[in-house]
Amino acid sequence: MEKDKYGVWSVRIPDVDGKPGIPHGSRVKFRMQRGDGQWIDRIPAWIKYATVEAGKMGASYDGILWNPPEDQRYKFEHPRPPKPVVPRIYEAHVGMSSKEPCVASYIDFADNVLPRIKSNNYNTVQLMAVMEHSYYASFGYHVTNFFGVSSRSGTPEELKYLIDRAHSLGLRVLMDVVHSHASNNIKDGLNGFDLGQQTQESYFHTGDRGYHKLWDSRLFNYNNWEVERFLLSNLRWWLEEYQFDGFRFDGVTSMLYHHHGIHMSFSGRYRDYFSEASDVDAAVYLMLANELVHTLYPDATTIAEDVSGMPTLGRPVSEGGVGFDYRLAMGIPDTWIKLLKEVADEHWSMAEIASTLLNRRYTEKAIAYAESHDQSLVGDKTLAFMLMDKEMYAGMSALQEQSIIIERGIALHKMIHFLTMALGGDGYLNFMGNEFGHPEWIDFPREGNKWSYDKCRRQWDLVDTDHLRYKFMNEFDKAMNALEEKYHFLTLPLIVSSTHDKDKVIVFERGDLVFVFNFHPETTYEGYKIGCDLPGKYKIALDSDAFDFGGRVRVGHDVDHFTSPEGIPGRPETNFNNRPSSFLVLSPARTCQVYFKVPKDAVQSEEENEDVSQPAASVLQLISQSAAQKELPFNFMDDIPDFSQD
Helix, strand or coil: EEEEECCCCCCCCCCCCCEEECCCCCCEEEECCCCCCEEEEECCCCCEEEEEEECCCEEEEEEECCCCCCCCCCCCCCCCCCCCCCCCCEEEEEHHHHCCCCCHHHHHHHHHHHHHHHHCCCCEEEEEEECCCCCHHHHHCCCCCEEEHHHCCCCCCHHHHHHHHHHHHEEEEEECCCCCCCCCCCCCCHHCCCCCCCHHHHHEEHHHHHEEEECCCEEEECHHHHHHHHHHHHHHHHHHHHHHCCCECHHHHHHCCCCCCCCCCCCCCCCHCCCCCEEEEHHHHHHHHHHHHHHHCCCCCEEEEEEECCCCCCCHHHHHHCCCCCCCCHHHHHHHHHHHCCCCHHHHEEEEHHHHHHHHCCCCCCECCCCCCHHHCCCCHHHHHHHHHHHHHHHCCCCCCCHHHHHHHHHHHHHHHHHHHHHHHCCEEEEECHCCCCCECCCCHHHHHHHCCCCCCCCHHHHHHHCCCCHHHHHHHHHHHHHHHHHHHHHCCCEEEEECCCCEEEEEEECEEEEEEEECCCCCCCEEEEEECCCEEEEEEECCCHHHHHHHCCCCCCCCCEEECCCCCCCHCCEEEEEEEEEEECCCCCCCEEEEEECHHHHHHHHHCCCCCHHHHHHHHHHHHHHHHHCCCCCCCHHHHHHHHH
């Protein structure tokens, strides 16, 4: 082997009789001698595929030389979809996506789950646990082989099929990339190359700086030229070889600070972000990573998992920013958990909820989400299970009267997810199964559960069974995504006109759309006045109380709502809730509605096309009904001309 100027050892093995010196599919490791004379075996750091002996728990992985003949390589057939105006992201874990208690395959996910995602009107899939990880229960976050696909679900060519299939459906595919740390597994991962050398000759920092105490994992030395080359090449590999459309960078907060955000409370003051605690090397690496990704593929999407609120994280590198397109609005799910666990919903503060949803940096885009995949893990609960708990086992049949718990749970599930989408950011994310209120929790196979896969799957049959109420939450999820697709309201100007804590009502506008959320557990408001900017006629665009969503159908969808002027023009303080116009609505308890302004040309068209015979006929019908109700002693209808025939 030869060592280059960067400290990288390599060897070239020539072909033999026109055939590769190492055949495709061969198991490979390399053996090296340590300074103390001990010989050790390791998997090459750049291996493209690694597997473990099937059915053998705790077995070491073997590297697989993945170099298939040309006729066995998958060829992409479909172009990448264009970058969406608003990303509506479906976060998924391929391995646990089957309804059967097993590890699902890339093929199964492509053929059976992708159509579901498309049907629910998402435009982006975010795949977790793609990079090879020896410990399945790590959710894919303890990576051992950075260039290798997770072999539990199939081969590299099968992953390519999944991505191509997604593209054929118009779905973009983001990868959950983990460059914040690495598994401490010595036999299978990069940690095996830490043989006590100096930090500049290692992937990781030495001592405490190279170890994450909470994650039990190794931390990269981003000041090392070879580490940067390794990680940047890794991004290019996934973009070009597999045609991913971008990345969600995991653990960005841990990267940005030497304290890794542990036991830190970020107040928003600049000294929290710019001090000796800042890891400048990591920040520079993230800038390089974003610059590389957007140079290679300008339409790529990059998302930062950052809870600290680091300024300029979501601004371009050319402006001095770190370069991400979006950051995750990580405070939102924490707020919903806190409210559901600690505060009765009749005491929820509308102002505080709105403030949390709006708490993001100006000009830096955020992806909102109501609940994270972490909430689904054993020991915690999804929002649906938190709301309805054991009632979900016997109370979800639509063939029986729903209990108070189920009615409340489904109503709040719809409202929480939709309010999070509409008010919480510039994009939306949902974890697999939460769109229909998947019950229970996720528990990966482990010794404690006797290596069971029963809780490591998605019970799609629940939403597919027509008489179960899960379908109502799923249909509402479809509808709110469709509404965003139609209006792209997350790109429109946002104005919150009312957060009424006594009424438990939030009212806000996104462009021509007016949103009304009534969180009151009991009170239905008739003739409730809401403010708006533009005068005219408004109609229902979405109603959580509709029949298709399991509601009581109390709001009329054919009702025209005409505005009234409020106050003195040009003087907002004289308006209603600082809005120059208003209209009256019916707002049932624990429901939400969206009203759209009917365009002027549509109103004029309705008036022009209206049949002149209809008013006369309608009058006749009303008179006839009145006569019948009053039981008049004569039939005066005979003496009224039939205008409808003229």
